[in-house]
Every structure is written in C-alpha cells, then in structure tokens.
Amino acid sequence: MKKGKEEVVNSPSFRRLLSLRWTVATVLLLVVMVVYYTFVALAGGPRQLLSPVVDKLPSLWFWLGVAVIIIGLAATAIYVFWANLVYDPMAEKLAKEVEE
Amino acid sequence: MPVTSLGQPTASGIFFFLLFVAISLLITYWASRRTRTAVDYYAAARSISAAQNGLALAGDYLSAASFLGIAGLVALKGIDGMIYAIGFLVGWPVLLYLVAEPLRNLGKFTFADVLAYRLQNRPIRIAAGIGAILTVLAYTTAQMVGAGNLIKLMFGIPYEVSIFIVGIVMLIYVLFGGMIATTWVQIVKAVLLLIGVTLLVILGMSKFDFSVTKLMAEIGTKYGKSMLEPGPVNTNIWEAISLGVGLMFGPLGLPHILMRFYTVPNAKEARKSLLWATWWIAYFYCLIPLGGLLAAALVGKQIITQVDKGGNMAAPLLAELLGGTPFLGFLAAVAFATILAVVAGLTLAGASALSHDIYVNVVKGGRATEAEQVRVARVATLIMGLVAIFLGIVFKGQNVAFMVGLAFAIACSANFPALFLSIVWRRLSTVGATAAIVVGALTAATLIFLSPTVWVDVLKHSAPIFPLKNPALVSMPIGFVVAILGSFLCPDKEAQAKFEAQKVRSYLAVGAE
Numbered sequence: 001m002k003k004g005k006e007e008v009v010n011s012p013s014f015r016r017l018l019s020l021r022w023t024v025a026t027v028l029l030l031v032v033m034v035v036y037y038t039f040v041a042l043a044g045g046p047r048q049l050l051s052p053v054v055d056k057l058p059s060l061w062f063w064l065g066v067a068v069i070i071i072g073l074a075a076t077a078i079y080v081f082w083a084n085l086v087y088d089p090m091a092e093k094l095a096k097e098v099e100e
Numbered sequence: 101m102p103v104t105s106l107g108q109p110t111a112s113g114i115f116f117f118l119l120f121v122a123i124s125l126l127i128t129y130w131a132s133r134r135t136r137t138a139v140d141y142y143a144a145a146r147s148i149s150a151a152q153n154g155l156a157l158a159g160d161y162l163s164a165a166s167f168l169g170i171a172g173l174v175a176l177k178g179i180d181g182m183i184y185a186i187g188f189l190v191g192w193p194v195l196l197y198l199v200a201e202p203l204r205n206l207g208k209f210t211f212a213d214v215l216a217y218r219l220q221n222r223p224i225r226i227a228a229g230i231g232a233i234l235t236v237l238a239y240t241t242a243q244m245v246g247a248g249n250l251i252k253l254m255f256g257i258p259y260e261v262s263i264f265i266v267g268i269v270m271l272i273y274v275l276f277g278g279m280i281a282t283t284w285v286q287i288v289k290a291v292l293l294l295i296g297v298t299l300l301v302i303l304g305m306s307k308f309d310f311s312v313t314k315l316m317a318e319i320g321t322k323y324g325k326s327m328l329e330p331g332p333v334n335t336n337i338w339e340a341i342s343l344g345v346g347l348m349f350g351p352l353g354l355p356h357i358l359m360r361f362y363t364v365p366n367a368k369e370a371r372k373s374l375l376w377a378t379w380w381i382a383y384f385y386c387l388i389p390l391g392g393l394l395a396a397a398l399v400g401k402q403i404i405t406q407v408d409k410g411g412n413m414a415a416p417l418l419a420e421l422l423g424g425t426p427f428l429g430f431l432a433a434v435a436f437a438t439i440l441a442v443v444a445g446l447t448l449a450g451a452s453a454l455s456h457d458i459y460v461n462v463v464k465g466g467r468a469t470e471a472e473q474v475r476v477a478r479v480a481t482l483i484m485g486l487v488a489i490f491l492g493i494v495f496k497g498q499n500v501a502f503m504v505g506l507a508f509a510i511a512c513s514a515n516f517p518a519l520f521l522s523i524v525w526r527r528l529s530t531v532g533a534t535a536a537i538v539v540g541a542l543t544a545a546t547l548i549f550l551s552p553t554v555w556v557d558v559l560k561h562s563a564p565i566f567p568l569k570n571p572a573l574v575s576m577p578i579g580f581v582v583a584i585l586g587s588f589l590c591p592d593k594e595a596q597a598k599f600e601a602q603k604v605r606s607y608l609a610v611g612a613e
Contacts, residue, residue, distance in 0.1 A: 061179045
C-alpha cells in the first residue's frame with residue numbers, strides 16, 4: 001500500500017529510523033571530538049606531564065598521534081558498516097511505501 | 101660540489117614529468133569523447149565508483165602543501181607538525197556524519213542545490229555561489245603561489261613560466277575532459293603520491309631497522325628532546341583548539357570536496373567513498389611525519405634550511421639521498437602533478453558555482469538547454485583558470501600562508517552553517533541562510549585580516565588586533581547564530597512546508613538524482 005510523503009515522515013518507523021541515524025552519528029561524532037580535542041589540549045597544555053615518559057619511550061607522541069588517526073578511521077568505518085547493514089535495508093523498506 | 105641537484109632540471113625529473121603529462125593528456129582525450137552533457141561535465145556522469153572517488157577525494161586533500169609542507173614542518177620543528185596532519189584527518193568522519201549522505205541525495209552538482217531545494221532560489225544561489233567562489237579563490241591563490249615557488253625550487257623554471265604551465269595544462273584537463281578527466285588525473289596522481297611516500301619511508305626506515313623508537317632516539321640525541329614533543333608550533337591552547345575547529349569543520353564547506361560526492365551513483369557509494377578516502381589519508385598522515393623525521397635524521401636540518409628556509413624541500417632532499425637523482429626526479433614530478441590535479445579540481449568547483457548556480461539558475465532562471473549548460477560551464481572554467489593564473493602572478497613573492505586558513509575559515513563559518521542547518525532544521529529561512537553565508541564569510545575574512553597572520557606578518561604592525569591565527573572558534577559560532585536569528589526574525593513558511601518532502605528525499609533517497 002502506497003503512502004503520501006507526509007504520512008511516511010510522520011510514521012513511527014520513519015521517526016525511529018531518523019532518531020537511530022542521528023544517535024549513531026552523534027555518539028561517533030562525540031567520540032572523535034573528545035579524542036581529538038583531548039589530544040590537542042594535551043599538546044597545547046600540560047604536555048610536560050608526559051615529558052619524563054619521552055625519555056624512556058621517545059616515540060610516545062608519535063604513537064599517540066597514530067592512535068588518534070586510527071580512532072578517526074575506525075569511527076568512519078563503524079558508521080559506514082552500520083549504515084550499509086542496518087540503515088539501508090530499513091530505508092529501502094520505507095522508500096518502497098512512498099507514493100511518488 | 102653542490103649538495104643537491106635540486107633547483108635545476110634533471111633528466112629523470114623531466115622524464116617523469118613529461119610521462120605524467122602525456123598520461124594525463126591521454127586520459128583527457130579519452131574523457132573528452134565521453135563529455136557531452138552537463139552531468140558528464142560536472143559530475144563525471146555519476147559513473148565513478150566508491151574506491152575511485154575515495155582516491156580522488158584523498159587526492160584533492162593531499163596537496164603539495166600537505167606533502168612537502170608537513171614533511172618540512174616535522175623535519176624542522178619536530179612532531180608538532182603531526183597535529184596539523186591529524187586535524188586534516190578528523191574532518192572526514194565529521195563530513196560523513198553531518199552532511200555527506202543528505203548532500204548526495206538532495207543535490208545535483210553543487211552544495212547550493214541542497215540549499216535551493218527549500219529556500220528561495222535566487223538569493224540563496226547568489227549567496228552560496230559567492231561563498232563557494234570566495235573559498236575556491238582563496239585556496240587557489242595559495243596553491244598557485246606555492247606552485248610557482250616549488251617548481252622554481254625543484255626545476256629552476258622561472259616563477260611566471262611555472263604559473264603559466266600549471267594554468268594552461270590544468271585548463272586543458274578541465275575544459276576538454278570536465279569532471280571525468282579531473283577525477284582520473286587526481287586518481288593517477290594520488291596513486292603516484294602514495295607510492296612515492298611509501299617508498300621514501302621504507303627506504304629511510306631501513307636505515308633504522310624499521311624501528312620508530314630508534315629513529316626518535318636518534319632525533320633526540322641529535323637535536324634534543326623538544327623535537328619529540330609538541331610545543332613550538334602551538335604555543336597557545338586556544339590557538340590549537342581554534343585551528344582544530346577550522347580543520348575539522350572546514351572540509352564540510354569546501355566546494356571542491358563536496359562536489360566529488362555527485363560523481364558517484366548514490367548515497368551509499370558516497371558513504372563508502374568517504375571510508376576509502378579516510379583510509380588513504382590516514383595512511384598518508386601516518387607516513388608523512390616519519391618522512392619529516394627521517395629527513396631531519398639523515399639529511400640534517402642544516403642542509404634542509406640551506407636549500408629552502410621553510411623546509412619545503414625536506415622530502416625531495418631525503419629522496420635524493422636515499423634513491424639518487426632518479427628518485428628525486430620522480431618525487432619532484434609527483435609534486436608537480438599534485439599541484440596540477442588540485443588546481444584542476446578547484447577550477448572545476450569554482451566554475452560550477454559560477455555557471456550552474458549563478459548563470460544557469462539565477463540569470464537564466466534554470467532554463468538552459470543541455471548544450472548551453474555545457475558551453476557556459478566551459479566559459480566559466482576558462483574564466484576561473486585565467487583568474488587562477490592572474491592571482492598567481494599578482495601575489496608573486498607575497499606571504500600567502502593565510503590564504504589556506506582563509507579558505508577553511510570561510511568554508512566552516514559561511515558555507516557549512518547554512519548547508520548543515522538546511523539539512524536538519526525545519527525553520528531555517530532564506531534570510532537566515534543568506535545572512536549566515538554573508539556574515540560568516542565577512543567575519544572570517546575580517547578576523548583573519550586583524551590576526552597575526554595578516555596584521556603582523558603581512559602588514560608589519562607590532563601587535564595583532566585579533567589574537568588567534570585561525571578564527572574558526574569565533575567565526576563558526578557567529579555563522580550559526582546569524583542563521584538562527586535571521587530565521588526567527590524572517591520566517592519562511594514555504595521553506596518549512598517543503599521540509600517533509602526534503603526529509604523523504606534526504607533520508608530515503610526517494611527522487612534523488
């Protein structure tokens with residue numbers, strides 16, 4: 001059975017899809033932002049705290065940077081796989097109901 | 101005996117450069133036969149795959165500045181340069197979460213299409229078109245001046261000649277091959293750049309038994325511990341955070357990046373292309389700081405600054421040391437190719453704003469035949485290309501470091517707030533969005549003018565009026581506040597009524613082009 005656009009937008013399943021999409025996106029966005037700005041603040045602020053460690057492990061800052069890069073990449077991958085596996089099937093099902 | 105053959109044309113450098121130009125012209129010839137309609141010219145017939153678009157996106161971002169500049173920064177100042185590199189990466193997941201999919205579903209060729217879906221066509225297209233063109237021009241100026249200087253350093257070709265070579269060769273790509281040629285030239289260059297950097301780091305790290313710790317320890321004993329800690333570049337925490345905001349949200353308003361999402365068939369491919377792009381950029385930015393440190397350890401800071409004070413030649417000098425003149429020639433040619441490809445992408449993005457947004461949709465009211473659209477696009481390309489050459493010549497010898505910052509600042513303070521709010525906020529009105537673009541761009545430009553980068557470094561005043569080099573932390577919130585205020589003061593009932601239909605299209609891809 002075909003539905004009008006307004007009806008689809010106001011349907012519980014569409015609302016659920018949207019709130020799920022923005023929840024996933026917001027959580028991942030917060031993870032990326034917290035990790036990145038912590039790194040930036042650490043670099044601009046109390047980096048002396050880590051100074052003694054640099055003597056024993058001179059590559060410390062490099063690996064911290066690499067860790068931030070890998071977390072950014074992982075956060076991208078998680079969203080893409082989630083969207084391909086969960087979001088797209090839900091959206092396709094709803095799209096079939098829409099009357100053009 | 102000179103320390104390096106840099107600064108004069110070497111046989112291998114010329115060979116690799118001519119090889120690249122030959123391949124890219126063949127690509128252009130092939131692409132020109134497939135470029136007939138507007139969707140071919142602006143969006144490569146939406147025929148680019150996710151993996152290909154990922155490489156092209158990475159290519160747009162891996163400019164000569166990020167390749168030679170960050171390696172040089174790390175070689176001279178230490179691990180600090182890595183903070184820039186990481187900032188360039190974290191914009192990509194944010195782009196994916198906030199704008200990529202709706203952008204692809206709602207638009208046709210430019211991000212102004214998304215705004216014009218609900219808002220009044222004329223005012224919003226003019227504002228967004230100008231926002232896009234300003235961003236592109238600022239970025240292009242930095243690229244062209246950088247190109248002239250770099251090519252002079254590497255090949256010894258006079259500045260003006262380099263500018264003309266870059267301008268004319270990239271115009272051939274864009275004019276005849278449109279987005280198809282621009283994309284494939286970008287892909288070829290990205291692959292060459294990734295191969296070059298990988299080789300450079302593998303050869304260099306072999307001298308340190310592939311141990312990062314050993315390399316760092318060597319740097320520590322040679323130059324002191326401060327090279328291994330952040331510090332000299334980011335002296336102020338607010339400065340660092342503001343730079344971070346600009347780097348994180350800038351890509352969400354850069355027209356030449358946003359335009360790439362229209363070259364793939366649908367939102368799913370757009371999303372996948374972002375993962376590919378992020379992967380390649382992550383890979384590149386893990387290697388490039390190592391390249392910088394290797395240059396400091398093996399070539400030595402003294403020789404690097406002797407050749408170029410800014411350190412831009414750290415990576416080429418390392419290549420010469422490790423692989424002799426042939427490897428240097430290869431890397432120099434790759435740097436040249438990088439400039440060509442990035443400027444081509446920028447020119448096409450500027451041309452699309454000028455022709456698709458301003459001419460076709462404002463002047464002609466959206467009524468233009470296919471043939472007319474392509475013809476106008478080519479004229480706009482020619483204009484943008486000539487402007488690029490002109491800017492390169494006019495700004496010769498000027499300190500244009502602030503221009504990249506300006507491009508990112510306008511992108512995240514003008515283009516991004518309007519684009520993002522139009523996607524998520526029902527009440528965004530035409531006045532709100534237009535005001536956000538105008539005020540955001542003006543604020544970003546004014547603050548940069550009053551900042552240390554222009555007020556002190558260019559105009560030679562003793563103290564800046566605005567303390568931060570990067571204004572994003574202030575100018576981006578202003579863009580959002582203006583959009584919200586404008587929307588409450590001048591609501592747009594028509595735009596609100598279209599929000600349901602927009603949601604169906606942006607989230608379910610119903611009716612997407």
